[in-house]
Amino acid sequence: MFTLPRWNREVVSEQPGICEIEQEEPLITAQPLKWWGGKHYLAKRIIELMPRHVHYVEAYAGGLAVLLERNPYDPAKQWSDKSFERGVSEVVNDINHELTNFWRVLQQEDTFEVFRRQVEATPFSQIEWEQAEIRQHPITDPDVEAAVAFFIRCRQSRAGGFRAFAPLSRNRTRRNMNEQASAWLTCLEGLPAVSARLRSVVVLNRPALEVIRKQDGPKTLFYLDPPYLHETRMATEAYKHEMTEAEHRELLATIRQCEGKVMLSGYPNPLYDQQLADWQRKDFTIDNKAASGQTKRQMIESLWMNF
The missing domain is CATH 1.10.1020 (Adenine-specific Methyltransferase; domain 2)
Structure with missing residues (x-):
């Protein structure tokens, strides 16, 4: 019989008609995929910055490091205490059909x-x-x-x-x-x-911009981790579906029109800073986990947010 993850157990509150969620650590012992550019080492820090939302969307799913680290029933992230706004609706998408x-x-x-x-x-x-x-x-x-x-x-x-x-x-x-x-x-x-x-996540296989436009709304939170601009990285053929600069520009134009909240990952670059000049940018210093050798080169990962 299917058993829900530990953090998805409802317990009866002392207040009549109210259910609360036990906050427990997830049972996931390791990320299922080793994914180039995956956010396993940054996931907790990204999640801490997430605002309240009802609908959560990852349009570039990749290895799903952030989603698998999230507690979908965290009361600090839920929109309200109303029964239809507790928990979260989750949608992930990737253009890679094999993935x-x-x-x-x-x-x-x-x-x-x-x-x-x-x-x-x-x-x-x-x-x-x-x-x-x-x-x-x-x-x-x-x-x-x-x-x-x-x-x-x-x-x-x-x-x-x-x-x-x-x-x-x-x-x-x-x-x-x-x-x-x-x-x-x-x-x-x-x-x-x-x-x-x-089990509770919707998985799509569509172009990312189509998903962003269709899933946008005032209660939506997008976490976007697209293939990074080629000019910012050494490996320019790391993914089955790479993105040109023109496609990055189209992405930026699309998310600037979003009604919902948007979090966009990337390496620091002038294009994003120029196009998202009125957004907040948070920088993280991390080790380059893909590098060989015991001494890892440190890198800067950035997160642009429209809130």
């Missing part, structure tokens, strides 16, 4: 159980990683085999880049085994919690 197929397979109880059995029978292996390449494109909707292949190709690759098998650690172990094998097993252990978390 959204993966999320859809995880969120459906029947497909997830098949997916789970297959990945739990799969070791951390370069042979498995190489063989998965030929089957990661969805044929049906949802496609469990494609989701399994996509998961292996992503999770067992170097920095989630899909292009090379993850290098093996030689100087240390984790849980008395190879570090990468341990990380793979830890990820598998957390999948049921990810599946449960996604």
Whole structure:
């Protein structure tokens, strides 16, 4: 039987007719995907800045690090105490069909159980990683085999880049085994919690600007993490669907017209600063997690907000 995540348990308040939500830590032990530019290390800080809202939208879903870190029943973020404005409506979208197929397979109880059995029978292996390449494109909707292949190709690759098998650690172990094998097993252990978390989330596979325009409203909060401007980063082919400068300009023009609240991630750049001159910008200093070596180069991540 399906069990709701721990933080989704309602308890009866001392006030008649009122339900409150227990605040507990999520059960997700590891992010399911290693995603280039993922916000795992910034998620908590981004969430702290979020205003109250009813409708939450991620138009560039990627690895969903922020959504999976969110407590959708946090009373500090809910719009009001009215019964129809408690909790939150959540929508995630990505133009990458292989990615959204993966999320859809995880969120459906029947497909997830098949997916789970297959990945739990799969070791951390370069042979498995190489063989998965030929089957990661969805044929049906949802496609469990494609989701399994996509998961292996992503999770067992170097920095989630899909292009090379993850290098093996030689100087240390984790849980008395190879570090990468341990990380793979830890990820598998957390999948049921990810599946449960996604049950109440709507997953779309549409162009981002179409989703932004359709989902906008006074009670909407957008968190947008698009592929960053090429001029601000070294790897310009990190994603299956990159964005040109013209597409970034169209995105900026679109979100300037939004009625709802918008949070936009990126590296500091003149284009965003010019087009969003009246927005607030918050900077974060982080280590470059994709860099090799023990000493990580520090980078500045920015968050533009229209509130």
